[in-house]
Amino acid sequence: MENTIHVPKLRFGSRHIDVFPIWIGLLLLGFAFGGVGAYQVLTHGLQVTGLTDQVPWGLWITIDLSSIALGGSAFVFGVIVYLLRFKRFEVIGRLAVLLGFLGYSAAGLVLFFDLGQPLRFWHPVVFWQPHSLLWEITMCVVLYLSVLVAELIPVILEHPAFRDHPLIQRYAFFKTVAALLEKVTHILHKAGPALAILGLTLSLLHQASLGATYGVLSGRGLWFSPTAPVLFVLSAMGGGTSLLFLLSVIVFRVMRPGLVSDKVLYEIARIAGAVVLLCIYIRMWDWAVTNYYSFDHEIATQKELLNTIAPYDITFWVGQFFFALIPGAILLAAKRIKNFRVLMAASVLPVICLILLRWNYNFAGLIASITYDPFTPSVQLNSYVPTWQEWAVGTGVISYWLLGFSLAARYLPFRSKEAHH
């Protein structure tokens, strides 16, 4: 079976224009903008950001959390494909691995700039402090990124250029290299189940710990919550799978028709829908626990004050409740709806919901914090506005993500040669 990749083209009157080069050009511009911001940050330090001692984590941490969460489909589908052996998801699993790799590498990139001492980024790997959640997260992310690279290499090496390029036929050297690469692909493919187990373990560990990072801080009542880890795992699974569904429709149904059947796509939508609904159920309990059972007597004041500066209640009820409930129900009923436009529109919302959850989670505890004075503790309202340098680095990292995805969507075959053995 020959792989033909259909490139969607924009129609202007009677002309069909391939917008791909323009799109890539735009992303490169975004990347360059990021480079300017990155230069500023590295030369002048974090004083160019809007961060303060009261709000030390900002836009970058939100991007970091979101992009790790959006890579959550990689471990879900690693398990489905390699452990549960659902062969029909194999092609989807390859896209999930790609999204995982892009998500985690983007997170690593943005964290690099967020460190006060970027060149010491390797310290947690050598100087262990196993009591720290952040240490555990760093180790898991480093190890999981290696797992993702191992899983991604076969996906990239299956590109015809590594097997059928004219140079390979002409020069013995390239022939040897090609044979070697094929062997690497084979070995990594065989290691699939082991990698999937490793990926599942590492992912569950650090996705949960990202929630626990906030959840264990008893000094901040709006964060202190034992449900945060569960919430972060489930929202990563739900939001990540929703994103996978959305991009699968584009990559497979639009660009590579025939490779994945619509039935399989519906199944992805249903998985996403089910997890999103489960997540919102837990979220409601979390909301109730934070509001009614918290030992922090200032919760009501903190929320009131938060609402004076930003629409926190609206972003919660609309952004995190309805943006999850409605698309969750629609995606779960994918088999009956059978309308890909509706399903695609629905799958965007859990992604927004996931980002909002991270955004609100990160800022709620920082913006409204409780003072330490002994007799009349009150809630202190801090403020944070990201500077253009922060937006620039953010744009650069998001451009990197989109660039990686766009090139892969356009050029990678996503078909496993090994699968036909």
Added chain:
Amino acid sequence: MEKTPLTENQFAHKPAEEKSFSRRGFLAVAGSTVGALTLTQFMLPAKAKSHDSNEHGEGHHKWGMVVDINKCIGCNYCTYACQAVNDLSEDMQYNKVTSEKTENGEAFFLSRPCMHCENPPCVHVCPVGATYVRDDGIVTMDYDLCIGCRYCEVACPYDARVFNWRDPNGENSRVPEFGFPEVDRRPRGVMEKCTFCEHRIDSGLERGLVPGVDEMATPACVVVCPTGARVFGDLNDPESPASQSLSTCKTPIRLREDLSTSPKVYYLPPRPQPMAEEA
């Protein structure tokens, strides 16, 4: 029908070798990676592990501070002396003095160094062990290890940690009125904090001085306080100024006791004023 015995030949048609190689190879790579990472723990430079050793006071000291709220006049000298001695820029304060109110609405000044908690949230969260509790109870920093992630700052309920946002090149505006720098400036991008002037305590003990009694071995904020509101000493020693001061008060308080951080900084609460008592 004859049953084929389970022999190697059964798998001969399969590239069994290759298969086992791949799995073994994978395990070998994974195993050696984990092994190498673990090995790094035994090869750490001596400095990185120094806080495991007993070099700071053999664990029989427990440094603490007592702040008498009734004596504090809010002059901020403690903050200024701290900035001079620890060589801080004007916008960085390890120590903070704020104006607060009691339940009865009486105003008082609350001066706050680092609480040097026995159960410090900042130490638990640091991913590289850059901040640690010394054997004598002081919570301090290894500025060479700190990566500047600011998790400790987020975790500290007392707002006691200060990040070094910019290059420390400026003039120290508190010099010479409030003292002279006694420690090196920290590089940009690391977290800083009050150390109870550990350099004074360590060098003082070496010279046979008593921290809390001899000025050269006592934190700068305590020495400079014009009203003697701050008292420092060994909480394990009942004769130390801090223990003595604590024993004068039946109900000393610590900040945010609800969080079980067990600060080693105690406050003597404001005595009700006669006016308030009558009302």
